[in-house]
Amino acid sequence: MKKFDLLITGVGGQGVILASDIIGEAALAAGYDVKKTDTLGMAQRGGSVVSHVRIGQRVWSPLIKEGEVDILVAFEKLEATRWGHYLRSGAIAIVNSHALPPLSVVLGNERYPTDEEIADSLGQWADRIYFIDGTSRTRKFGDVRTLNMFMLGCASLFLPLKVHVWKDSISQRVSSTMRQMNIAAFNLGRKEIRGVRI
Amino acid sequence: MNVVKLLSGNEALALGAYHAGAGIATAYPGTPSTEILEFIARFDDVYAEWSTNEKVAMEVALGAAYAGTRSLVSMKHVGLNVASDPFMAAATTGVNTGMVVVSADDPGIHSSQNEQDNRHYAKLAKVPMLEPSDSQEAYELMAYAFDISERFHTPVLVRTTTRISHSKSVVKVNRSRVVPVSQAGFQRDVEKYVMLPVCARLRRPLIEERLVKLAAYAETFPLNQVEWGELHLGVVTSGVAYQYAREVFPEASFLKLTMTYPLPRNLIRHFAAQVDRVIVIEELDPFLQENIQAMGIKVTGKEFIPRVGELNVGIIGEASGTAGLVAETLPQHKLDIALTLPKRPPLLCPGCPHTGIFFVLSSMGQRSKPPKAKGKAPKEPKLIITGDIGCYTLGAYPPLNAMDTCACMGASIGQALGMEKAGISDKVVAVIGDSTFLHSGITPLVNAVYNEGQITVIILDNRTTAMTGHQDHPGTGISAQGKETKAVELEHLVRGMGISDVNVVDAFNIEGIRTVVKNSLDSPELSVIIVRGACSVQVTKPSEPRAVDTEKCNGCGICLLLGCPAIQSEDEQVYIDTALCAGSACTICQQVCPRQAVVPKSKIKAAKSQ
Numbered sequence: 001m002k003k004f005d006l007l008i009t010g011v012g013g014q015g016v017i018l019a020s021d022i023i024g025e026a027a028l029a030a031g032y033d034v035k036k037t038d039t040l041g042m043a044q045r046g047g048s049v050v051s052h053v054r055i056g057q058r059v060w061s062p063l064i065k066e067g068e069v070d071i072l073v074a075f076e077k078l079e080a081t082r083w084g085h086y087l088r089s090g091a092i093a094i095v096n097s098h099a100l101p102p103l104s105v106v107l108g109n110e111r112y113p114t115d116e117e118i119a120d121s122l123g124q125w126a127d128r129i130y131f132i133d134g135t136s137r138t139r140k141f142g143d144v145r146t147l148n149m150f151m152l153g154c155a156s157l158f159l160p161l162k163v164h165v166w167k168d169s170i171s172q173r174v175s176s177t178m179r180q181m182n183i184a185a186f187n188l189g190r191k192e193i194r195g196v197r198i
Numbered sequence: 199m200n201v202v203k204l205l206s207g208n209e210a211l212a213l214g215a216y217h218a219g220a221g222i223a224t225a226y227p228g229t230p231s232t233e234i235l236e237f238i239a240r241f242d243d244v245y246a247e248w249s250t251n252e253k254v255a256m257e258v259a260l261g262a263a264y265a266g267t268r269s270l271v272s273m274k275h276v277g278l279n280v281a282s283d284p285f286m287a288a289a290t291t292g293v294n295t296g297m298v299v300v301s302a303d304d305p306g307i308h309s310s311q312n313e314q315d316n317r318h319y320a321k322l323a324k325v326p327m328l329e330p331s332d333s334q335e336a337y338e339l340m341a342y343a344f345d346i347s348e349r350f351h352t353p354v355l356v357r358t359t360t361r362i363s364h365s366k367s368v369v370k371v372n373r374s375r376v377v378p379v380s381q382a383g384f385q386r387d388v389e390k391y392v393m394l395p396v397c398a399r400l401r402r403p404l405i406e407e408r409l410v411k412l413a414a415y416a417e418t419f420p421l422n423q424v425e426w427g428e429l430h431l432g433v434v435t436s437g438v439a440y441q442y443a444r445e446v447f448p449e450a451s452f453l454k455l456t457m458t459y460p461l462p463r464n465l466i467r468h469f470a471a472q473v474d475r476v477i478v479i480e481e482l483d484p485f486l487q488e489n490i491q492a493m494g495i496k497v498t499g500k501e502f503i504p505r506v507g508e509l510n511v512g513i514i515g516e517a518s519g520t521a522g523l524v525a526e527t528l529p530q531h532k533l534d535i536a537l538t539l540p541k542r543p544p545l546l547c548p549g550c551p552h553t554g555i556f557f558v559l560s561s562m563g564q565r566s567k568p569p570k571a572k573g574k575a576p577k578e579p580k581l582i583i584t585g586d587i588g589c590y591t592l593g594a595y596p597p598l599n600a601m602d603t604c605a606c607m608g609a610s611i612g613q614a615l616g617m618e619k620a621g622i623s624d625k626v627v628a629v630i631g632d633s634t635f636l637h638s639g640i641t642p643l644v645n646a647v648y649n650e651g652q653i654t655v656i657i658l659d660n661r662t663t664a665m666t667g668h669q670d671h672p673g674t675g676i677s678a679q680g681k682e683t684k685a686v687e688l689e690h691l692v693r694g695m696g697i698s699d700v701n702v703v704d705a706f707n708i709e710g711i712r713t714v715v716k717n718s719l720d721s722p723e724l725s726v727i728i729v730r731g732a733c734s735v736q737v738t739k740p741s742e743p744r745a746v747d748t749e750k751c752n753g754c755g756i757c758l759l760l761g762c763p764a765i766q767s768e769d770e771q772v773y774i775d776t777a778l779c780a781g782s783a784c785t786i787c788q789q790v791c792p793r794q795a796v797v798p799k800s801k802i803k804a805a806k807s808q
Contacts (some may be wrong), residue, residue: 019503047544110540
């Protein structure tokens with residue numbers, strides 16, 4: 001049984017925690033041992049959020065060691081860069097290319113990194129980086145709040161779980177009125193990665 | 199019943215307590231403990247309450263345990279400081295039915311005002327302590343905890359940490375709820391329950407006897423486990439540190455302690471005798487290490503393992519490499535320091551009812567200036583603003599910079615009075631949230647009345663305990679289980695203390711706030727201002743977003759001083775992210791714009807289509 005260490009990062013309010021919960025529950029349903037943990041900081045919204053999901057035959061530490069992440073799923077590209085040093089050599093990074101500049105950048109006190117800097121930074125460790133504008137895709141599709149399911153769909157192609165396991169786990173965690181929309185966003189993410197997969 | 203679930207440590211503790219027959223659960227919300235009560239409150243056959251503070255929660259749980267109902271009380275580490283008085287009392291009187299106290303510590307200070315190791319409380323109170331190392335143990339140990347509590351007539355401390363409480367791991371749920379056999383009833387026993395000195399003196403030797411019996415029990419406690427590996431290294435560990443140590447020392451022998459007070463001395467001695475070298479891997483203080491050293495056993499641990507902050511595999515691995523315990527690990531990937539990334543601290547939300555009052559305090563206190571005014575020399579800040587614990591502590595961050603102290607729950611009011619009595623001539627302003635005020639702000643305000651304080655106390659009444667995830671409190675009149683109860687009216691409460699200068703102001707009316715604050719600062723009286731407005735996260739009413747009329751906007755940047763996440767700027771032009779904007783429910787940016795350039799979004803569209 002292979003092990004997978006996933007880091008899901010983003011900004012408070014983007015749905016990082018729900019996405020990582022679903023990965024954990026899907027992996028459990030597929031027979032893996034699972035641990036997942038979130039680092040949230042103190043407020044409801046707007047801060048940097050990171051979630052560790054570990055899947056394997058037997059998992060000890062809930063936190064992934066720096067340099068051992070197999071798959072990074074970043075809902076925001078600055079938040080991808082912040083955690084890049086957690087990637088192992090040869091890791092995969094799936095990055096929403098939409099920028100959410102923090103307040104210090106808006107106020108002109110700090111500078112948001114350029115796309116080139118972000119790619120270079122992640123490229124030190126990641127073998128494959130998928131920059132996808134998940135925010136525009138889901139906005140065009142109908143609801144930007146489904147970004148987490150879209151990103152989940154992207155990530156799902158790199159994990160050996162059957163598609164019905166994913167869909168069951170999603171269905172158990174979203175309200176019945178939102179189910180169809182969320183699964184459609186998940187499918188959209190899968191399609192997106194299939195289109196660009198190297 | 200046999201189900202496999204992915205549960206957080208907190209959910210597992212709550213489910214474990216429920217299955218162990220807990221009939222009453224009490225708590226005050228506090229990260230990382232909050233979800234324990236939230237989870238157990240879902241069961242109809244448990245009485246669950248948000249108590250006004252942890253001291254009260256402890257007393258309610260103690261009363262229940264006197265009266266024949268198994269009780270669970272949970273809190274964050276600093277909550278146990280608040281509840282330490284009844285906790286020590288409970289340790290003295292003992293209980294009738296089981297009482298379990300959960301302390302959720304926060305190594306690494308993810309969401310707290312300090313870092314402290316509450317394992318010391320077990321030793322101080324001379325009560326047994328259990329520590330889970332994952333959700334499975336969190337679930338299982340609850341049944342033992344209630345059993346120990348009843349067998350030895352003592353409250354039991356269950357100590358968890360952020361990483362246990364907020365990690366999900368697989369739990370085999372193999373029990374169902376124990377239906378309590380005993381009926382509620384209280385048996386009068388003055389020597390046991392009335393701690394007059396003469397009775398307390400009788401209890402005192404019993405506590406020591408209890409500890410001896412508990413130490414004997416610890417030897418047989420089934421969740422203390424030896425896992426034999428190679429014998430050159432023996433690791434004694436507990437809690438989440440066990441999980442990290444298993445990865446760092448895959449070949450070593452382990453003694454995993456789940457009961458960490460009193461310690462199983464013979465078990466430890468036996469384990470230590472079998473291995474060449476014993477080390478202790480534990481988070482925060484050398485609690486196990488010092489207790490084991492006191493037994494005359496040679497161990498090391500904190501000589502190389504940090505005692506500050508949260509541990510992880512990398513930290514333990516690196517420290518153990520330096521200490522020569524493991525082969526030096528390859529250098530870790532380090533964050534690319536050439537690329538300094540902008541920080542992203544948590545912010546007050548768009549539409550937050552605290553933004554307006556902090557903006558007023560910030561501008562009256564000369565705490566911030568528009569980005570365009572960069573060249574000008576900074577002004578001397580005016581006003582002293584003592585702060586408190588809640589979302590609103592974020593008002594200390596730029597650009598608002600409107601808070602000067604934050605110590606512990608309720609401290610703002612006492613601190614403000616202390617500054618005044620120390621001789622600060624300007625009126626000192628204390629800022630405190632509604633839930634925090636009800637938790638610990640009432641007594642210092644009574645104190646300020648009695649001792650003739652002249653401070654201004656601003657109660658930020660957002661009608662919820664927002665930071666921990668919107669729990670109800672006495673001011674909302676809704677119980678932890680969603681029932682309508684009686685609401686405590688803040689203005690009646692403060693008037694009842696004898697304060698006459700009491701004003702209630704709408705949190706989204708900048709002019710109104712400014713007038714009330716100014717009047718209060720000019721008045722020589724103790725005054726209370728209640729700034730009232732619903733937490734934006736809880737507002738569901740549709741609301742028309744605001745937009746910037748770029749023709750009117752001259753880019754002065756005053757709106758940016760609100761620190762609202764919905765107000766962004768690109769290429770020097772300020773704009774409002776309509777997806778984030780709280781719109782007509784807020785309009786604070788519209789009120790502060792000196793050029794009336796912020797307008798309802800439809801007005802811009804209408805103008806464009808003409």
